[in-house]
Amino acid sequence: MGILEFISSNIQMIYLVILMIFVGIELISHVPSVLHTPLMSGANAIHGVVIIGAIIVMGQAEGNLSLILGFIAVILGTLNVVGGFVVTDRMLEMFKKKK
């Protein structure tokens, strides 16, 4: 009952979820194993997009507890984003062709 209502009121997002599942599969399925580790690391950085949620939570925080928790969440999210992209870049930097 509740679940059906949830689906129908979020139907656009549900469609999007299903499409994105197929896009994700399509993007990954032809990757040479050479690139598996950098790819995993790059994907790891992209899910750092969760930081957007942390920023919204923090920007609306009232009261010390939410502020402190939000602060920690933003730091952790930033670690995920910055660390993820920098590590991936370091790995890929080495994939230069030898001249």
Next chain:
Amino acid sequence: MEHILVVIYLISSVTFMLGLKMLSKPDTARNGNLIAAAGMVLAIFATIFLYKDSEGNHLHNLIWIFLALAIGTVIGWIMAKRVQMTAMPQMVSFFNGMGGACAAIISIIEYNHLNHVLATTTMTPEMSASYQGKILIILAGLIIGTVSFSGSIIAYGKLEGKIGDFSIKGQQVVNIGLLLAILVSSVLFYLGVINGTFWFYIILLVSVMYGVLFVFPIGGADMPVVISLLNSFTGVAAACGGFLYNNYVMLIGGILVGSAGTILTVSMCKAMNRSLLNVLVGNFGGGTAAASTGSTAGGSTKEITKSDAAILMKYAKKVVIVPGYGLAVAQAQHTCHELETILEESGVEVKYAIHPVAGRMPGHMNVLLAESNVSYDKLIEMEDINPEFATTDVVLVVGANDVVNPAAKTDPSSPIFGMPILEVENAKNVIVMKRSMKAGYAGIDNALFYQPKTYMLFGDAKDTLVKLVNEVKSL
């Protein structure tokens, strides 16, 4: 102004898809990563300055947000720049755990907020429906994020060598029990049979325990599968945030990683001949390995001196190097490249045979060798190199074991039976560099070592390679 934010989110979503696409080709990979990063920065700043809630209020606490961003950036940057290439897998696992924790904290705050709203307003039927939907999303984000966090931290600790393999009797039963406990209590919580902050934190606690116990019994070489799986978990947890805030960029980024990560995990499992179910239940690692020591190949091995090995390679037409986990541990990739260069100078054709699960992660060996300036067209994947072994004079196996074990093809009782291997036994000579006769990760003996054309060269990989280089030079 809110139109601008929507368009920026659209652009960021496209950069994520484009970035992933470009990451899957060697030539465009680096730019792909930068494009996705640019999209991320754009989305973050657009959110800070342009986001408005349903009543049209901008975000506040901006100073705190920027302070947190600055702290995270500095720490993340330093950690990422300082880490050794061999320690890359645990670094990825650590950052993944941070993302999971971030998603879990968002769920906690949103739950408290929801309670606060409930206590101060009376519910209309419409609100009740959206409340139920929110609870569902909050629970999903909490559980998935928490499991991802605690699991990733354990994986990090294990790869760093700070936590050993550990399994308790009936581990599988406990794990399944915990998983069921999480599912049942979530359903009850959702239906309102149990409610309140107390039960919410109980679910949090059980999720932490599940994450820990799920990764604990799994051995080092299986860690890549786990990290990749937890990576896709965090993606799904991030997507939950997309539902909470009706935010498309979070949804797209999260689900993309969730699905791409799952495919990556499945292909890793395939390469190791294991089912995803076995991974989830924690079926491999110590337990299976101990049970299968029965099949010993037996026979006697031949040792070879370093100077004989050097002569064999120097006067060969074609040498194929099979790098494995042992090479990574000994940090011998640079010396390995040196050997390759010297042999090439004497007119020997040198190639590297890369098993899909060589090293600690698929592709990890490629990264390590690329770091030592080995050009990547010398790194040949398994399917392409296997037919070439018949025309290879010398195969040099450096710190690899299970991936060259012929039992995977011939012995149906072997735990690794069915795993695709590098068919080095087809080459004219095989030199195996190992520290000792100790079994490999799977805990089984290797019949390759006892074959007449196989020569053993014992010692630390780096040490031995340095000496080999000197021997070849002096010839």
